[in-house]
Amino acid sequence: MAKLHVSTTINGEPMEFLCEPNDTMLDALRGPLGLTGSKEGCASGDCGACSILLDDRLVCSCLMLSAEAQGHEIRTIEGMAHGEKLHPLQQKFLEMAALQCGICTSGMLVASDALLKKNPQPSEEEVRFWLAGNLCRCTGYDKIVRAVLETAQDMREARN
Amino acid sequence: MTDIRYLSPSTLDEAVSAFAAAGSAARILAGGTDLLVQMRAGSVRPGLIVDIKKISEMTAIEETADGGFRVGAAVPGAVLAEHPRFGKVWPGVLEAVNLIGSTQVQGRASAGGNLCNSSPAADSVPAMIAAGAIVTVAGPNGRREMPVEAVPAGPGRTHLKPGEILVSFTLPPRPPGSGDAYLRMIPRTEMDIAVVGCGVSLTLKGGVCTTARVGLGAVAPTVLLVEAAAKALVGSKLDDAALSAAASACSAACRPIDDKRGTIAYRTKIAGVLLKRTAAIAAQRAGGN
Numbered sequence: 042m043a044k045l046h047v048s049t050t051i052n053g054e055p056m057e058f059l060c061e062p063n064d065t066m067l068d069a070l071r072g073p074l075g076l077t078g079s080k081e082g083c084a085s086g087d088c089g090a091c092s093i094l095l096d097d098r099l100v101c102s103c104l105m106l107s108a109e110a111q112g113h114e115i116r117t118i119e120g121m122a123h124g125e126k127l128h129p130l131q132q133k134f135l136e137m138a139a140l141q142c143g144i145c146t147s148g149m150l151v152a153s154d155a156l157l158k159k160n161p162q163p164s165e166e167e168v169r170f171w172l173a174g175n176l177c178r179c180t181g182y183d184k185i186v187r188a189v190l191e192t193a194q195d196m197r198e199a200r201n
Numbered sequence: 202m203t204d205i206r207y208l209s210p211s212t213l214d215e216a217v218s219a220f221a222a223a224g225s226a227a228r229i230l231a232g233g234t235d236l237l238v239q240m241r242a243g244s245v246r247p248g249l250i251v252d253i254k255k256i257s258e259m260t261a262i263e264e265t266a267d268g269g270f271r272v273g274a275a276v277p278g279a280v281l282a283e284h285p286r287f288g289k290v291w292p293g294v295l296e297a298v299n300l301i302g303s304t305q306v307q308g309r310a311s312a313g314g315n316l317c318n319s320s321p322a323a324d325s326v327p328a329m330i331a332a333g334a335i336v337t338v339a340g341p342n343g344r345r346e347m348p349v350e351a352v353p354a355g356p357g358r359t360h361l362k363p364g365e366i367l368v369s370f371t372l373p374p375r376p377p378g379s380g381d382a383y384l385r386m387i388p389r390t391e392m393d394i395a396v397v398g399c400g401v402s403l404t405l406k407g408g409v410c411t412t413a414r415v416g417l418g419a420v421a422p423t424v425l426l427v428e429a430a431a432k433a434l435v436g437s438k439l440d441d442a443a444l445s446a447a448a449s450a451c452s453a454a455c456r457p458i459d460d461k462r463g464t465i466a467y468r469t470k471i472a473g474v475l476l477k478r479t480a481a482i483a484a485q486r487a488g489g490n
Binding site: 045061062063065084085086087089092095098099100101103104105106108109111152155156170171172173174175 | 205206207209230232233234237238240241242250252254277279302303304305306308309391392
């Protein structure tokens with residue numbers, strides 16, 4: 042069976058790749074596309090380490106076929122920083138040590154970014170519910186939640 | 202390594218032809234949050250995957266001429282939540298759909314997939330049954346309609362005929378004084394599978410319940426429509442006696458399994474407890490309408 046040819050946009054750049062019909066988007070990202078920032082934790086949609094944006098909607102790339110990317114826009118953790126300048130969430134995660142082993146961090150950042158775009162002033166409860174699909178097995182949730190809340194405040198102040 | 206084919210037709214006719222021609226090896230892909238997990242686990246090895254999301258009817262949310270709603274089978278929960286009116290008219294259906302999985306899963310998972318996956322614990326199904334939703338299915342012999350509760354046949358099995366695809370849910374117009382609600386019992390606060398799920402939809406007139414429907418999940422091989430519970434509510438002012446009778450009817454309808462999530466005795470008892478709580482929320486919402 043011939044491979045499928047997929048044309049898509051990843052982090053604003055037009056991209057093309059070949060895939061098997063049953064490859065997941067995570068397979069394509071980490072394989073032919075060489076974007077290994079998205080992590081495979083559970084490969085069943087439970088852990089959120091592979092979180093990406095599909096047309097600005099937060100999804101698990103392990104629960105999406107790569108063939109489905111045809112004609113759509115994907116954003117990954119690699120598109121979060123502007124060159125050397127980190128996104129405020131990335132900077133805050135570093136400052137507040139909101140990571141331990143780092144496997145969940147890409148997904149936490151992508152998911153938190155999606156939250157702050159939708160809701161610039163989330164409550165702690167809203168942050169915890171939004172991130173319920175992002176598991177941290179180092180159990181560092183508290184620092185992560187605090188970093189998201191502080192970033193939200195910083196970003197609001199920067200806008201005012 | 203694989204002989205799987207992937208198709209993403211833009212018309213329902215194309216989808217039905219391809220799906221019917223491929224026989225039992227074909228699978229429909231909506232949000233994929235069940236299908237991809239099953240493929241990964243090796244429990245499903247499809248020869249053909251038909252992605253239905255390029256078919257506009259499958260992803261549309263429309264208000265019908267009579268004031269009801271038609272929701273495409275592949276509409277993700279997050280999209281339904283963003284609809285300006287749906288959640289105001291059917292808050293119970295929306296809260297049930299939005300309980301399926303995480304934020305990430307909500308970005309993809311649909312009520313159509315939840316129904317066709319046919320888990321007895323599917324969160325959206327009791328609420329859809331309570332709402333009196335009718336589904337439209339399309340197959341090689343054309344279209345037909347059936348009530349939501351007629352779709353599940355048992356865990357993982359539906360009454361859809363070979364080649365048939367679920368197209369949409371049609372929810373009826375709401376008379377004044379109507380409200381619905383869905384509650385599920387889980388040991389955590391998020392991201393878990395229902396031990397019992399209960400959907401109630403009712404209409405009040407002058408404080409008296411004039412119509413009611415009750416859907417009950419995770420207590421039998423399929424999600425149940427509990428007509429005896431609804432009957433106990435109708436004609437009452439939702440007083441303690443009526444609620445206790447409806448709760449007993451729910452417990453009596455239970456044919457649950459014992460598993461790690463709950464015992465038979467626990468599920469049977471909780472079904473009644475949830476009925477009372479869910480009916481109270483539905484009544485409160487009905488009072489506001």
